[in-house]
Amino acid sequence: MFATLSPFDGTDLSPVTATPAGDLPSLVEGARIAAASWADLDVALRVDALAKLEQRLLSRAEEIASLVRLEVGKPLEEAALAEVLPNADLVRYWCDAIEELLLPTLVDPDPLSYPGKRGHVVRAPRGVVALITPWNYPIAIPLRTIVPALLAGNAVVFKPSEVTPRAGALIASLFEGLVPAGVLTVIQGGADLGRALVLSNVDAVVFTGSVPTGRAIAVACAERFIPCSLELGGKDAAIVLADCDVERTANGLVWGAFTNAGQNCAAIERVYVVEAIAEKLIARVVALTNALSSSDTGRMTTTAQHAKAKAHLDSALEAGAKVLTEGSPDADGRTFPPTVLRIEGTSADSLVMTEETFGPLLPIQVVADENEAIRLTNASRYALTTSIWTKKTRHAQALATRLRSGVVTINNHAFTAALAATPWTGVGDTGTGVTNGPHCLTSLTRPRLILVDTNSASRELWWYPYTPALRTVAFAMAVVRGGGGFFARVAALAKLVPALVKRLFFRG
């Protein structure tokens, strides 16, 4: 199984053995057993174990980048810059941060109402976390969950995409000898195995992938009452204002749209440029795009993705859009030149502006002003990241608060996925998942309160028996705490004190 051809050079890739679905229950059970002793370890020991990953990633940089190029078809530079270096940063960040992030928080209730009580809330690991990932960033996306999940004391059962199983196997090899058997289990298979994993005895699911798969997983998790984190598709917009730095903006748009051949959830798939700067900006974007070589933009990873991008292009052209750049998609199903489109006619309502393309198309729509740009940006059912390009950064920060997106960058796009400390998240059909940053611990851990009561009284005020004195205490307390005016409060206090004495000292 998985003896696929490389999108990079068409060579036969070594076959990968699929995991039989029947093995899943025992693998998940093994993970559960491993998780128990892994969670018992002091967090400092888990940090010691995983810190070594940073050096392993860096010393195997060429091997990792070469494999990603073969399996995904992306340029070697991009593979190194997106799949190796940020992962080393990720390991460093989590190893530095996790002990503090897992510190218990003190619970110290009001001693008059709750005498002698003190507790703490800990972040308990979920147990066994199922991780299911796509093919476009086959090293970086899985590690973003595996590293914090393991540090937090979970075991992970990880199913990489069937398009990039070798990258999944490489991840397993990176952890060899660092964690006990069963703490990280890599299983190989397609949709059926993913479905079976979600339905197995796991405690949480972290998923990155398409909207339909995310929806199916959300339903399955809801049935089982287990949490799921969903990072789904995107249709990122870039808003270009009249005072932008044209050179930087044009370079940023071209990279943001065409890196990884546009097969990026946060690729720029819509540009809204205000009229005043539109012609200048478009001319520069077109010139920069025509100057790209095939080694800059990589290949389409799957023929299905090629066909989808072609269908979006065709529907835009039929609706009146104009192609501004050179070249046309090749019949080989892998080559797709970076294509800049001018949105005209009814093409603003065509697939290329409304549905995720996940390919190297950059449609540009001229708008009257920033208000129109924001309205159109927010009209999408997706909302992952949005960028605003302007020199007036203070003004842009105010505009950012009017955008639905999970991430807003001003004068840059998408690169924050590489910042381990910042949340990567969306709204709407992009899903509600969070990876990166402390907020991702909400999916990977659950709060557990442990409270100690040192009150030596034989009973609490609110325990049985329920008596008239207790009733007086309850209602007088409500008035004293603000449920009545000044005189009512004085009167309530006069009732409260004797009722309390009766209740506490004379078993009333």
Ligand code: NAD
């Ligand atoms: P996909 O949904 O087809 O597959 C993703 C993974 O889910 C694969 O491992 C696949 O085997 C598995 N799977 C498929 N059906 C399943 C099911 N019913 N139950 C459980 N698992 C199942 O997505 P893809 O084509 O691999 O990836 C492209 C999509 O991923 C795009 O929509 C892209 O935007 C999205 N993506 C999102 C982010 C983000 O951070 N928001 C990042 C990268 C990619």
